[in-house]
Every structure is written in C-alpha cells, then in structure tokens.
Amino acid sequence: GESVGLHLPTLSVQEGDNSIINCAYSNSASDYFIWYKQESGKGPQFIIDIRSNMDKRQGQRVTVLLNKTVKHLSLQIAATQPGDSAVYFCAENIGNQGGKLIFGQGTELSVKP
Amino acid sequence: GAVVSQHPSRVICKSGTSVKIECRSLDFQATTMFWYRQFPKQSLMLMATSNEGSKATYEQGVEKDKFLINHASLTLSTLTVTSAHPEDSSFYICSAAPGTSQETQYFGPGTRLLVL
Secondary structure, three states, rough: OOOOOOOEEEEEEOOOOOOOEEOOOOOOOOOEEEEEEEEEOOOOOEEEEEEEOOOEEEEEEEEEEEEEEEEEEEEEOOOOOOHHEEEEEEEEEEEOOOOOOEOOOOOEEEEEE | OEEEEOOOOOEEEOOOOOEEEEEEOOOOEEEEEEEEEEEOOOOOEEEHHHHHOOOOOOOOOOOOOOEEEEEEEEEEEEEHHHHHHHHHHHEEEEEEEEOOOOOOOOOOOOEEEOOO
C-alpha cells in the first residue's frame, strides 16, 4: 500500500558488500511481483520479476525471494557497486485487474565507495 | 526494444493553465497505458489506466475532469492537467503494456511538472 508523507527507508552499504532490500505486499491475490530501480529524475527500470508459484529467482547479481506465507519479498544484490545507488521499489500485480501494479514504499540504497 | 518516451521531460506553467503530457511507445503497440504520479521521496501512485479506444479508468480519489486522458492510438496516450495549481506539481510517469501481455509494463522517463 501507499505510505504518503513518510520518508523513504534508507540502506547504506559498503561497495562490494551484499545488499538486501525488503518489501511487504498487501494483497493475497497478487500473483506476479516485480522489482524496479529508479534513479533520480528518471522512470523506473525493470530489474527482476517472480511469479507466485516460485519462491526464488536469480538474475545477474540479483536474487528475488518470495514468501507468500508472510507476504514478503526481498531483493538481494551481490557485490554492490556505486552504480547500484538508487531507490528500489517492489510492485505487485493483482491478478485479473488488467495489469494494474501497486507499488511499495521504496528503499533508498546508498553505496559507499 | 520496448522504449517508451514522454514529452515534455519538464514543464513550468502558470497556475490556471492546462498542460498536456504525451506518452509514446516507440517500437511496440500498447493496448494499455498507465499514468502514475510521484511526489518527492514517495512511491509511484497509479492515477488511471488507459485503454486504446475506450475511456480511461481512474483510481479512487483522482478527478477525471481534472486529469484528462486520451488514448487515441496504440502508440500514444496523453494526460492533460487542466487548470493546474501548485499542488499538481509532481513527477508524472507513464507506462505501456504490449498487446501480448498485460503484465509487462515499460516505463517512460517521466515528466516533471512545476506549477507556479
């Protein structure tokens, strides 16, 4: 759901370390989840997705974990680089609603060189 | 492939004027386009879903007479902010879903609107 008026949570990591960004989603009917990266002043950029019939999916340096029992998603970034600094959003696609996405609150990732 | 553009990238207007923002899918046909608004340090909030050739579906709390959406072709949707006020200042982002899949959305680069 939305968190209007709240500041974005922040995560600060050292370059080379692994990052874990968490997200709680709201709707049990959601069947498709996406992680987006948004740099300042730009639109969201697709990172990785996962369907509700999976609990883990790996990409290049990124892994998404899905726990449907507690409605929780996480994004793991391996060997975090300064270029990974951005705001990360999870989004849930509620089935049978024409592709409508509900975005999570977002987390600002800051990577220290 | 799958590029979505927005025009203008930023616009400054006087209070009371109307502003039109274009969203184009450059290399695919988009049956559905979505319009989002994002205030500083906040998440994207869906405003409306635009389907080609039909009326847009607005989210609760979004005034359809203030935010006019037109999706006249499979590659173009427009959002017109009518009688803009300073509180309408925001980052407006569109996304487009190819006809083959409603799940996949490609996002535009956003339009920064500042109403003086």
